[in-house]
Amino acid sequence: MTYINPPSWHSLRLRLPLVISVFIAAVLTTFLLVAFRQVESALLQAGGARAQGAADQLATLLTQSTQQRLADIERAARSSAVLAYFQHPSDTTAADARQRLTSLTTPGQPAVELWDANRQRVLAVTGPPVPGRAAPARLPVADPPSRPGLTAFQVSNDVVFWDALAEVDDQPAAEQKSAPSTGRLGYVFSRRLLSSASASDVIGRLVGSGAVVEIGNQTGDVWTDLSKLVPAPPVDIKRNGVAEYRATDGQRRLGASALIRGTPWAVWVEFPRSVVVAPARIFLTRMLIFGLVFVAAAAVLAWTISARITTPLHGLTHAAEAIAAGTALERVETKRRDEIGRLGAAFNTMADQVHGVQRELEERVQQRIAELHEARQELDGFFAMSLDMLCIAGTDGYFKRLNPAWSETLGWSDDELRSKPYLDFVHPDDREATIVAASQLADGHTVVQFENRYACRDGSYRWLQWKSVPVPDRDFIYAAARDISEHKASDSRIRALNDQLEQRVSELNALSQELEAFSYSVSHDLRAPLRHVTGFAAMLDKSAGPALDEQGRRQLRTISDAATRMGRLIDDLLVFSRMGRIEMMLGRVDLAALVEDVRREMAAELNGRSVSWNIHPLPVVRADGSTLRLVLTNLMSNAVKYSGTRPTAEIEIGCNGTPAETVVFVRDNGVGFDMQYAHKLFGVFQRLHSTDDFEGTGIGLANVRRIVHRHGGRVWAEGAVGRGATFFFSLPKTGDATRDR
Amino acid sequence: MIAELKRIVLAEDNANDVELTLTALRENHVANEIVVVRDGAEALDYLYKRNGYADRSGGNPALVLLDLKMPKVDGIEVLRQVKSDPALKQIPVVVLTSSREEQDLVRTYDLGVNAYVVKPVDFHEFIDAVKLLGGFWAVVNETPSAGPPRP
Numbered sequence: 056m057t058y059i060n061p062p063s064w065h066s067l068r069l070r071l072p073l074v075i076s077v078f079i080a081a082v083l084t085t086f087l088l089v090a091f092r093q094v095e096s097a098l099l100q101a102g103g104a105r106a107q108g109a110a111d112q113l114a115t116l117l118t119q120s121t122q123q124r125l126a127d128i129e130r131a132a133r134s135s136a137v138l139a140y141f142q143h144p145s146d147t148t149a150a151d152a153r154q155r156l157t158s159l160t161t162p163g164q165p166a167v168e169l170w171d172a173n174r175q176r177v178l179a180v181t182g183p184p185v186p187g188r189a190a191p192a193r194l195p196v197a198d199p200p201s202r203p204g205l206t207a208f209q210v211s212n213d214v215v216f217w218d219a220l221a222e223v224d225d226q227p228a229a230e231q232k233s234a235p236s237t238g239r240l241g242y243v244f245s246r247r248l249l250s251s252a253s254a255s256d257v258i259g260r261l262v263g264s265g266a267v268v269e270i271g272n273q274t275g276d277v278w279t280d281l282s283k284l285v286p287a288p289p290v291d292i293k294r295n296g297v298a299e300y301r302a303t304d305g306q307r308r309l310g311a312s313a314l315i316r317g318t319p320w321a322v323w324v325e326f327p328r329s330v331v332v333a334p335a336r337i338f339l340t341r342m343l344i345f346g347l348v349f350v351a352a353a354a355v356l357a358w359t360i361s362a363r364i365t366t367p368l369h370g371l372t373h374a375a376e377a378i379a380a381g382t383a384l385e386r387v388e389t390k391r392r393d394e395i396g397r398l399g400a401a402f403n404t405m406a407d408q409v410h411g412v413q414r415e416l417e418e419r420v421q422q423r424i425a426e427l428h429e430a431r432q433e434l435d436g437f438f439a440m441s442l443d444m445l446c447i448a449g450t451d452g453y454f455k456r457l458n459p460a461w462s463e464t465l466g467w468s469d470d471e472l473r474s475k476p477y478l479d480f481v482h483p484d485d486r487e488a489t490i491v492a493a494s495q496l497a498d499g500h501t502v503v504q505f506e507n508r509y510a511c512r513d514g515s516y517r518w519l520q521w522k523s524v525p526v527p528d529r530d531f532i533y534a535a536a537r538d539i540s541e542h543k544a545s546d547s548r549i550r551a552l553n554d555q556l557e558q559r560v561s562e563l564n565a566l567s568q569e570l571e572a573f574s575y576s577v578s579h580d581l582r583a584p585l586r587h588v589t590g591f592a593a594m595l596d597k598s599a600g601p602a603l604d605e606q607g608r609r610q611l612r613t614i615s616d617a618a619t620r621m622g623r624l625i626d627d628l629l630v631f632s633r634m635g636r637i638e639m640m641l642g643r644v645d646l647a648a649l650v651e652d653v654r655r656e657m658a659a660e661l662n663g664r665s666v667s668w669n670i671h672p673l674p675v676v677r678a679d680g681s682t683l684r685l686v687l688t689n690l691m692s693n694a695v696k697y698s699g700t701r702p703t704a705e706i707e708i709g710c711n712g713t714p715a716e717t718v719v720f721v722r723d724n725g726v727g728f729d730m731q732y733a734h735k736l737f738g739v740f741q742r743l744h745s746t747d748d749f750e751g752t753g754i755g756l757a758n759v760r761r762i763v764h765r766h767g768g769r770v771w772a773e774g775a776v777g778r779g780a781t782f783f784f785s786l787p788k789t790g791d792a793t794r795d796r
Numbered sequence: 797m798i799a800e801l802k803r804i805v806l807a808e809d810n811a812n813d814v815e816l817t818l819t820a821l822r823e824n825h826v827a828n829e830i831v832v833v834r835d836g837a838e839a840l841d842y843l844y845k846r847n848g849y850a851d852r853s854g855g856n857p858a859l860v861l862l863d864l865k866m867p868k869v870d871g872i873e874v875l876r877q878v879k880s881d882p883a884l885k886q887i888p889v890v891v892l893t894s895s896r897e898e899q900d901l902v903r904t905y906d907l908g909v910n911a912y913v914v915k916p917v918d919f920h921e922f923i924d925a926v927k928l929l930g931g932f933w934a935v936v937n938e939t940p941s942a943g944p945p946r947p
Contacts, residue, residue, distance in 0.1 A: 582894040589918050591816075593920060
């Protein structure tokens with residue numbers, strides 16, 4: 056693994072060694088500064104001590120030398136030669152005095168003089184000349200010493216000098232201390248120049264190179280470094296001690312002063328501070344180099360340690376970032392056994408889990424995307440293939456998306472439809488209502504059953520019925536339109552048909568009423584003449600019967616019979632008519648009981664005929680009892696009637712149920728019928744046999760059919776000539792019937 | 797003959813039916829005087845003694861034989877008026893008609909008819925029917941005018 060990312064300021068890898076280095080550097084710097092200060096301070100102290108020592112030594116030296124000088128002069132002043140000169144001035148005494156004084160002279164120094172009591176020079180002895188050098192000029196005594204002793208340094212023509220004066224008394228030297236002076240004879244005066252190159256060399260060697268030695272008055276008025284005049288050091292020189300000052304050239308100087316006893320003088324020894332502290336600087340420099348090396352080493356070490364710690368962390372970070380970015384499965388080295396190694400191992404475990412979860416998530420996302428894609432394709436498919444016109448319209452009044460049904464219905468291309476506001480396609484008469492509907496949609500209401508006309512490309516208009524739903528927060532509406540032009544057209548046709556139908560119904564009602572009136576008048580008016588025919592025929596028979604012959608009476612009887620039969624036909628027809636209008640009272644009817652009832656009633660009319668009844672179990676049905684009785688009576692009496700030619704009539708009654716209906720059949724072994732006329736069986740006044748063969752009006756089966764139809768059932772028959780007939784009728788099984796059971 | 801035999805009113809517009817009915821009554825030896833009225837209006841005139849019958853003698857008839865289909869005022873209306881008039885409602889009214897219509901039956905019984913006879917086409921059956929009627933309503937039945945009715 057390589058980590059090519061440039062270390063940023065936030066990287067631990069850089070910051071850790073940096074912090075450590077800075078810390079070490081700071082500590083070192085502090086330590087160095089403190090050490091430097093300590094060393095410097097120690098050096099300064101030592102320098103000070105050294106200067107003080109030198110100053111003290113010099114002071115002592117000077118004290119000794121000046122005291123010696125003063126003592127020499129005083130001894131000379133008390134010498135007998137000098138005394139003799141003053142007491143008896145003569146050439147001899149002068150020569151003796153001059154001789155005596157010569158011992159006081161020093162080459163290169165001014166003369167030693169003898170002054171009288173009035174302080175007038177009377178004698179001067181000059182020291183031997185220094186070869187190659189002129190004798191020093193005599194300096195004027197500007198301020199002659201007022202009393203014996205040493206004077207302060209004085210300056211004249213840049214030459215520093217000091218004077219010493221000793222009194223010459225008339226007392227012998229032995230008596231000097233015991234008796235006070237009785238008279239002053241004169242003075243011994245000595246002036247010495249201080250400046251001397253050799254002196255400064257000597258002192259320089261004494262004190263050490265680099266040192267500056269200065270001597271001056273304690274008052275600070277005259278100071279010299281033994282070669283030239285210098286200003287007094289700007290320190291307190293009236294006492295012994297070390298002091299430091301900043302010179303005019305900016306350099307700091309360290310020095311010490313010492314008072315020269317017995318004189319008003321002081322000595323000052325100083326070193327440039329830089330010289331004193333030079334070792335400290337050298338120490339500092341060395342220590343700095345060492346420190347820098349140390350810091351550098353520490354930095355390298357810290358970098359190494361940091362790298363050792365942060366590299367795996369960096370690896371972890373990198374791997375974690377990679378995982379976070381989802382680029383690849385990153386693992387880290389886990390060879391180490393320390394915390395970082397454990398962290399790496401834990402990270403790897405986590406990475407595996409993360410990767411596993413990620414893979415699972417990705418799979419699920421992929422699956423979901425595939426599902427969505429599929430759903431989208433399905434939707435698109437439905438959208439495209441829908442017969443209804445589906446669209447997405449914006450609230451800006453334009454279509455956004457349309458399915459192909461639009462182009463198919465209206466003839467416009469998809470682009471044409473989307474290029475103009477949809478209102479432009481709406482029939483001018485429908486625009487106002489369309490705007491109202493659009494505003495309802497804009498208010499978030501769903502619009503259904505809205506109808507308007509849209510222009511086709513050929514200039515015609517199609518009626519569209521809309522269902523539109525607003526999409527909240529998206530400025531869209533979803534709308535489905537259906538071309539209802541055909542409906543509209545058929546609607547008007549249906550309305551016309553309905554009108555016709557209603558007219559027909561009212562006509563039918565009128566007809567029905569007429570029929571009612573007709574049957575009413577039939578029952579009254581058609582029967583009356585028949586009654587009259589039979590009545591008057593009967594009266595004729597009674598009054599003229601005996602007079603008529605057999606043929607006349609038979610004809611009269613025929614008239615009566617025909618009228619009677621006519622009456623029966625009319626009665627049957629009225630019953631049939633009533634069957635169509637009578638109200639059905641549906642209820643539970645026990646078919647078995649009903650069949651048994653009818654059979655018992657018919658027994659009386661059998662006239663001794665042999666009938667074999669085979670009646671199967673029959674269910675309870677839901678029907679109108681009285682009319683169902685008529686059905687069974689008709690079918691059963693027909694069975695008996697048409698099997699009259701058989702020695703024994705065999706009549707079977709049974710039931711075949713289906714889940715939807717109950718089918719009842721009545722079978723006989725009678726004359727049967729030709730199936731090709733089966734359709735005529737149930738017609739009014741339709742008969743397949745002559746009245747001579749089997750009496751009847753031909754209305755019975757018509758009634759059966761009418762009643763069964765009114766129950767919602769069917770009737771049919773099967774049979775063959777001479778082989779019996781089976782009549783079926785069905786009754787629907789309604790939920791009510793089931794429940795009644 | 798008992799002089800106090802009350803009359804029977806026959807309301808019938810058809811002359812043939814009148815003759816047949818009268819014959820049938822005669823055949824059955826009904827002795828009561830038969831008053832024939834030819835429509836409903838005339839029947840009501842007779843019963844209320846007004847117009848042509850204002851000064852007729854006798855009280856309420858013993859029986860009214862009423863045809864339903866008649867000109868002017870039909871049998872149903874006559875029946876309704878008779879049965880809603882306290883003075884007349886005691887008179888037995890027998891509807892004698894060709895109709896076998898259910899609606900007629902229901903209406904007449906609702907109005908309080910005393911009997912409803914369908915005239916059979918066969919004359920002999922008719923005579924039998926009239927015989928029963930005449931015997932029961934004209935002879936046997938007592939009306940409240942002669943005292944409390946006996947069951």
